[in-house]
Amino acid sequence: MDSSCSHSCHAAIGSKKRIAVLRLSALGDCINAFGFIGGLKRAHPRYKISWIIDERFVPLFHDHAKDPLVPLYPVNFKGEGLRALLKLRKKLKHKQFDCLLNMQTSLKASLTSSCIQAKIKYGYDKERAREGHSLFIDKAVPSPDNPHVLAGFLAFAKAAGLGDIEPYWDFALQDNERDYAKSYFEHDKIFLIAPSSAKSQKNWTLEGYVALGRYALEQGFTVGLLGGIGRNESALCATIAKELDGKCVNLCGRTTLRELLAVVSIGSLLLAPDSGTMHLASALHTPVIGLFAVHDEKRVGPWNYPDLCVSVYQELARKELHGHNIPWRYRVHDEHAMEHISIEAVKAKFDYAVATYLK
Numbered sequence: 618m619d620s621s622c623s624h625s626c627h628a629a630i631g632s633k634k635r636i637a638v639l640r641l642s643a644l645g646d647c648i649n650a651f652g653f654i655g656g657l658k659r660a661h662p663r664y665k666i667s668w669i670i671d672e673r674f675v676p677l678f679h680d681h682a683k684d685p686l687v688p689l690y691p692v693n694f695k696g697e698g699l700r701a702l703l704k705l706r707k708k709l710k711h712k713q714f715d716c717l718l719n720m721q722t723s724l725k726a727s728l729t730s731s732c733i734q735a736k737i738k739y740g741y742d743k744e745r746a747r748e749g750h751s752l753f754i755d756k757a758v759p760s761p762d763n764p765h766v767l768a769g770f771l772a773f774a775k776a777a778g779l780g781d782i783e784p785y786w787d788f789a790l791q792d793n794e795r796d797y798a799k800s801y802f803e804h805d806k807i808f809l810i811a812p813s814s815a816k817s818q819k820n821w822t823l824e825g826y827v828a829l830g831r832y833a834l835e836q837g838f839t840v841g842l843l844g845g846i847g848r849n850e851s852a853l854c855a856t857i858a859k860e861l862d863g864k865c866v867n868l869c870g871r872t873t874l875r876e877l878l879a880v881v882s883i884g885s886l887l888l889a890p891d892s893g894t895m896h897l898a899s900a901l902h903t904p905v906i907g908l909f910a911v912h913d914e915k916r917v918g919p920w921n922y923p924d925l926c927v928s929v930y931q932e933l934a935r936k937e938l939h940g941h942n943i944p945w946r947y948r949v950h951d952e953h954a955m956e957h958i959s960i961e962a963v964k965a966k967f968d969y970a971v972a973t974y975l976k
Contacts, residue, residue, distance in 0.1 A: 634664055637714040637733055640721050641671040641692060643815065644893030646766060648900050649920065650720060651678060652784035653770040654687055659785050660774075667714070669705070669729060672696075677874040680789040692729060699728075706732040718773045719754060722746050727753040739773055744945060764916045764945060784920065786900040788878055798879035801866050802841065808833035809884040809903075811843040811894035812857065813850035819890045819911050821955050821963075823853065827860040828960045829888055829967065834864055836971075838885065843877060843894060844869035886970055888963070890955065895919055904974040906966050910954035916945065924973075927966050929957040 636657070640650035647670060654666055665688070670678070672691035679685055690708060692701045709732060717735035719726065722745065730738060730753050740746065740754030751757065758776040761768045767784060774782040799805065812826045830840050842857055842865055844850035854869035872880060881887065881898050887905040889895040891912055898905035899919035907919050909928035918926045933949045 635712075635714045635716075636664055636666045637669060637717045637735060638666060639669045639717060639719045639726060639730055639733070640770075641669070641694075641723075641726055641729065642674065642721075644674050644677075645891075645896035645917070646721075647671075647674045647677075648786075648893060648896040649767040649784070650770060651687070652767065652786045652900055652920070653720075653774070653782065655785035655787055656771075656782040657774060657779065658687070660780060660782055669733065677788075677878065679875070681791050681794060681875070686787070686789060694725065702728055702732055705729065709733055716777055718777065719750075720770055720773060722748060722750040724748045726750075730754075737777075739777055741769070745769060747946075760945075764913065765920065766917055767920050788882075788901070790879060790882055794875070794879040795883055798876065798883050801868065801880070802839045802883075804839055805883070805885070806838050807841060807884045807886075808838035809841045809843055809881065809887040809898075810857065811887060811889040811892060812853050813844050813847070814890045814892040816911075817849060818952055819892070819955065820853070821890055821908050821958060823856060823860070825958065825960050825963060826853075826857050826888070829963055830857060830861045830865060832964055832967065833886075834861070840865035841880065841884070842867045842869050843872070843880065846870040885975055886967070888967075891917055898922075904970050906963065906970060908955065908958055908963070910951075910957055911949045913943070913945075913947070925966060925970055927958055927962050929954070933957065 638654055640647055654668060657666055667688040667690060669690045672693040675689060675691045692705055694701050714735040717733050717738040719730045719738055719740040722741055727750055737756060738754045739756050739758055740750055742757040742760055744760040758772050761772045771782050810826055810830060814820055833840050842854040844854050851870050854867055858865055858867040881903055882901045884903045887898040887903055890908045895905050895907050899921045905919050905922050907926045909926055909930050910933060913930050914926040914928045933951060933954055934943045934947055
């Protein structure tokens with residue numbers, strides 16, 4: 618697209634009223650995008666903000682009555698393939714946005730952006746763009762000094778003349794939803810373990826999870842296990858529960874996304890690798906110990922609890938790159954990277970979290 622239009626489009630920023638946010642996936646990134654949208658809504662309550670999102674994650678962003686928390690335009694790539702784009706184009710045929718914030722660099726997202734009519738389309742600069750992303754935008758957003766993905770989202774608001782935005786998450790949880798979640802547990806001193814990430818390489822060790830479960834039980838916590846219906850995570854949670862002699866509540870595969878939200882909200886402390894549940898805890902202000910070896914915790918860690926990360930990423934990445942600078946998106950390739958995180962280091966972080974956030 619012709620970048621020469623960006624000046625004239627930018628001049629109309631003051632009257633901007635309709636904003637489209639494009640972030641399709643993954644779940645953790647969508648949770649951060651929801652925080653960005655929440656902050657945008659608080660700063661500009663009169664603006665109409667719509668979100669184009671992968672249909673798989675839509676249920677999390679509905680309230681207890683199944684009404685959307687923000688206007689949503691789901692795209693069902695998994696079920697419909699490229700036909701999903703035709704459906705989206707038809708749905709948005711008569712909608713003109715003042716601004717599109719294209720906060721995803723995949724080719725799939727770029728093709729989705731072509732279905733959206735907007736006076737100006739913002740996207741990432743060369744530092745973060747890939748897969749031809751720059752061909753589908755009018756104006757590149759300068760990468761912030763903070764490497765975090767959410768900081769990159771916030772930079773969109775600043776570039777679009779929408780000011781400095783503070784992330785804000787409101788899932789509209791009801792008291793009865795929290796009460797139902799509490800009914801699973803004996804008391805309200807709750808340590809939650811969500812052991813699985815979408816990629817098994819990012820999971821910590823069975824021995825580690827069991828050790829931390831026992832450690833929490835010794836200190837008077839009731840322990841809960843969280844996860845989805847996937848075979849691997851179900852098996853992992855079942856094995857952890859068995860190793861803990863059944864002295865825990867195994868909720869793996871037993872909750873909807875909305876119920877998972879409620880359970881995480883009542884937790885005292887949560888332990889998780891890089892995963893959607895980790896970001897969910899951060900969004901709900903439930904202290905979360907994030908475990909990192911494959912990706913940079915400074916880029917994808919829990920936004921509200923960077924001090925609770927246990928990471929060996931930097932040393933492993935430097936070793937693989939032979940001391941050279943680590944690119945922003947670099948992924949450690951060692952399939953056993955998470956085994957470098959010691960049980961002692963996580964116990965120490967557990968003690969720190971208890972002393973800092975639970976006293």
